[in-house]
Amino acid sequence: MENNDHLKILLAGDASSFHHTLAEGLRKLGHEAVVASHGGHWLDTGRDIDTGRRWKNKAGGLELWLRWQLRLKQKMTGFDVVSIATQSFIELRPHRAQAIYDYLRANNRSMFCTALGTDSNYVEECIDPASPIRYSEFRLFGAQSPLCKAQPSLVSEWLSEPLKNFGNHIWATADGAVSALYEYDVALRRVLPPEKIAYGGIPINVDDLQPVSLPDRIEKVRFFLGRYRGRYLEKGTDVMEAAARAVVGRYPSRAELIIVENRPYDEYLGLMRSAHVVLDQLYSYTPATNALQAMAYGLNTVSGGAPEFYDFIGEKELQPVIHVEPDYESVFRALEQTVLHPEAIRPRGLAGREFVIRHNHYLTVARRNLEFWQNRLAAAGRCDGRRGGACHE
Template sequence: MKILLVGEYSRLHNSLKEGLLALSHEVTLVSTGDAFKNYPSDILLKRKFDSGILKKIKVGLYRLFGLDITSLSLKNQFFQQKEQFKGFDAVQFINESSFGILPKYEKEIISFLKNNNKKLFLLSCGTDYTSVKYAFEKKFRYSILDPLFEGKVSEKDFYPALKYLNPEFEDLHKFTLQNVKGVAASDFDYAIPLQGTEKYYGLIPNPINTKKLQFQPISSKGKIIIFHGINRENYYKKGNDYFEAALKKILQKHPSKVEVITVENVPYLEYIEKYNSAHILLDQVFAYDQGYNALEAMAKGKVVFTGAETEFLEWFNLKEDEVCINTLPDVDYLVKKLENLILNPEKLTRISENARQFIEREHDYISIAKKYLEFWKEA
């Protein structure tokens, strides 16, 4: 098959591409690199006017005329290379807003791809209309919108998520759904809201290329190293405030037993190198399943604090704390879970080994690529 992957979050489409190439398919990936993360792309569309004086000019133009010059620039870059986006058997969008531009421009791109390729498909990965609406209506037990409900942040601070509830993004959602053959979810945070919806195919776990992620056995000697990576834009959405509060208590109680490494807003390749020495990685709080960063860390043998709720455990037939540690928006709970590992380092070794085996068994990039091929064939 000839396949076009549109957009990139957390290296998902790169790993899927590697799996498809291993199966002898022809694959092209077009994306913006996902901001500062700088993920690889066959055709890279560059975001412009996002810093310094140019950003101020952009904001002014948008307020005065409703003109988003970053969106316009990205749309123009796409259409300047439009001949490279024709003739594919399957086109998959990583999100309803794959390029993060104004909905009217996303719709132009979707229309072009629909008219010049065989079939279009959508992946629910990252915030979108369905998942944000589900969270906003408080249908989750807890969600990424809890900091908003609790008054920790304003609606303005949460605009990157709340924008999906605006009429133009709801319209983009409906338009995308009309033009794709099927929708798949990358994990339970998106699968749960999609249950029973139109064109929903099912959950396809994230593909992980373990050949690029070497397992690093955990040593129980010396201090327990805890890694906390912060994306400042998503600080409350990821529950970093809970992690920081828990770490403060842990350092007070066990200063001689632990070391904490904290980094902020670093590119992907630098990020995965910085946590190499860690035993424990703190990923996110408001999750029901593991996101991509958590899965890659698990593949390297890290004990990851992330989403591992009942839905996830039942689907994969796992026990609590078997392959990772489920997080909750509860500082005392997090302290208790961390302290249990610090005082019983042999548990770190067991979970680390289980995590690697789990990734190899359930997230192998070639096996997952085959699942996507089935999705594109059956939907």
């Protein structure tokens, strides 16, 4: 256990159990960590304070706002560090969310952002022709993505005045931000100076994800695809599924496809263990939570593993992700080569687990966050007490 300057930490909002896993790491290192989130809806991930919206209609928003006023706000004060999961940390309209943000900022020692999902600034980065992000769920090499073709108003909604104003308010007042992915780190550079940005990565509880024992040679490759209803186009699930079905159709005796949809978090992980190769995201530079969990199990993953990402984290040797370009042909070729060369699956899986331990172990990610938070607190002269507290030599 480590405990250098014990901190009381509130992690507000969550996605794919990111904050929940980060909190586990922070506690292991001797700090107090509280997660306030909606649990990812059907994922039902762990949280200490439930900030979920019970109904999707206006009544649900009113009920959550009243619950905040009457019960929740008292539980979310007096922390040394608060980090919100982007501007979508709570399911309320921007003006309500901003009021909660301002309350948290005024009644806690410091305010940070965990850049772990889409926000207005990230969308702006994705559609900027000068951005190093050449493809995303919003734009493919300068052209409209399938998601934006299907939802023509999506970008304008993210860039609406209320959302942009709220996002700008966060960047103007937060003490800093920690990025989960290479792409989010790039986007943060639009709005924050370098000293207010740190790369944390995605925390994976490797201790809980014991590796699967894969044979040296696999007779029939099992592909695994987790579908999230309503997010097929965003994740590129439609393209990956079509390519996987085509490969299985060509090699029916050598490959099969397992598909699961909208399962609770723990059940989903259990089902994943039965696979050899997990199909994750199409439009990503960086392996995200699903891919990293598969790698921790010693499975192969098809996802973002772009050269830009490996360069960003300084990794020259371990590059185990089966990286695909964002198109059908690239996915088909990658899956076909996996079926034709099953002897590569086990060593690639072993390298994948080593990669996760090296770069995404939840204690490593927790230490990165702690170091950044503590450095920012010291730089701001808030070494103890609430905002404006004095430092002691």
